[in-house]
Amino acid sequence: MQSLLLPTAAVAPVAPPCGRRNLPGRLSVRASATVVAAPRRETDPKKRVVITGMGLVSVFGNDVDAYYDRLLVGESGIGPIDRFDASKFPTRFAGQIRGFSSEGYIDGKNDRRLDDCLRYCIVSGKKALEASGIAHGSKPMEKIDKTRAGVLVGTGMGGLTVFSDGVQNLIEKGYRKITPFFIPYAITNMGSALLGMDIGFMGPNYSISTACATSNYCFYAAANHIRRGEADIMIAGGTEAAIIPIGVGGFVACRALSQRNDDPKTASRPWDKDRDGFVMGEGAGVLVMESLEHAMKRDAPIIAEYLGGAVNCDAYHMTDPRSDGLGVSSCIKQSLKDAGVAPEEVF
Template identity: 35%
Template sequence: MERPDVVVTGLGATTPLGGDIASTWKAVLAGTPGARTMDNDWADKYGIPVNFAATIAVQPSEVLTVPETKRMDPSAQYALVAAREAWADAGAPEVDKTRLGTVVSSGIGGIWTTLNGWDTLRERGARRVLPMTVPMLMPNSATAYISLEFGAQAGAHALVSACASGAEAIGYAVDMIRSGRADIVVAGGTEATIHPLPISAFAASRTLSTRNDDPAGASRPYDIDRDGFVIGEGAAIVVLESASHAAQRGAKVYAKVAGVGLTSDGYHITSPDPEGTGQIRAMSAALQDAGVSAKDVSHVNAHATSTKVGDLIEARSIRAVLGDDADHVALSATKSMTGHLLGGAGALETVFTVLALHDRQAPPTINVANPDPELTLDLVRDTPRALPQTDTAAINNSFGFGGHNVALVVTSA
């Protein structure tokens, strides 16, 4: 049986830059920073050395009903907001429910519910713990609620691979369609970890930027003065569909997810392999899976979190995969604007990669005042870059603690 092409027919997001796709993408192209000083006393109360984050732009309480917000952790709330937008964008298709699936991941899951529940137990006793605590905190809560929303019966999955979770979810969704399990899959990632404990933990590991006096300029991938990532929150969802199913119902198509590459480093629980071997294998596998050569690639949306070591390992890996063809590739690092959405990052950056090809514009990277001299790639800085009007391909990279590597190849429709 011939393997079906998988296309993107719907997009949805809620992010630090906007409550939907249109506002988020407009802000990205404008080079708008999403990091801001937090309106709370956490830094003083707990002695946290970081007082800023890329917080969600539109609270889900402005979009969802009160019963929905009460029975869902913020991570699931974000995902449901994004999924409803993506489903509507896809035309709310009529589909055999047994041929509809969901794959929505989170790197950490319902941590607000977990920690609030523990506080309630400690302070008020077991009788006051909410009966919905477990369905709210479980990492599959978002995908479960989205499957209920649309009646999906082909499978509801939640892959957890730290900061690669959202991209791996999309890769798994592609495989569901290719294998014949589903015609349509709602896929993506979500995260809601702007809470004192995760912030304290990341700060203790020395991976967060501490530019408290300049939150907007704190996320600076590839800048010589980068000092860590900015934690963000939000969700992004894509509706994936077999090309034949999309054509049959006359759906609009943004792009094709043509290649998936998945590897693991087997090296360290938090540090990437310094040789980038797993990253190189993931990108190479994705290109091979897509039937695309290095010369066909015009754009890369890099994982590029703004850490001293990680940014250059990835840059060297991209160069190793693309060789001299990397010279004509527009490199974007959009976490400079959105912050790092952890389990939602790979999904959001897949959306940006899809829109970059659809609109033929590579988004900018901001805050790079002094580019690292070791960077040998063509970084798009401050303003968008026009992409070729011909058929072209792009790579989206996502890497996570534990040595997870995901590369997705997106091609123009």
């Protein structure tokens, strides 16, 4: 199991375990009544990292504010799977996206070829840029130094539908019936690659695949590209589209999914003593991260500041965390040190 902690000035992931890695909750920094001897924080505006845009594709649609409003009222996007016949599966529900449209973000010809994993990535990335004030094709976008702008969108499973269809064609019809897009659209880095090509970003471009923690690892790596002076702006996040027979079946086989088919909306209960597994979902979530100096020069909307982070590994078990919590605790300490935040400042 690996650990990840990414503090920011406003929102910081801290983590209970989920799957192989520790995933984020929330952490806030408060003003202490007493003087706190905090570690040194970064002051160079070229190295300070801020978040200036957010984009998503979700069961609640593709609008960040609408998504957040529905979460605030406790609405659940979990329901029966109807994309395929799941009647023979012990788990028959998930966070399945319905009615997704990429109109205005992907041209029709390419859209028909792409795996949903890639479609979600491109749409969420472009929407994040819109929110950041540098929409694709706009005059502000033309002023961006594309050689110092990169994309780092990860995925746990990549283009699983393309991969599954390719294997089925090979078995049933032979190799000549495999699409030439089989390899390009199945590999995990293609979301970042296609988005980068579409918007012309020529900076760091790759993906990370670390199961449930993939997006957070991407945020961490993207921020470090900026801190090291390798990029001014990075699009970072994650995308996933695995609610297909082989995806659901694979998680069922490793006994990871909840089977509360009679009550899917309350099936996700990770801290409940009666928990019986997690609930699959799909979609994409992307941030625009950039140096404070770059953001201020273009008068970008600043949502939050990234202060620092850390990664490590339990070196213990594929799915279970260490019982002594050493991996998580050491990751927290490293992260606070990197962020320049004293433990007394956190609540």
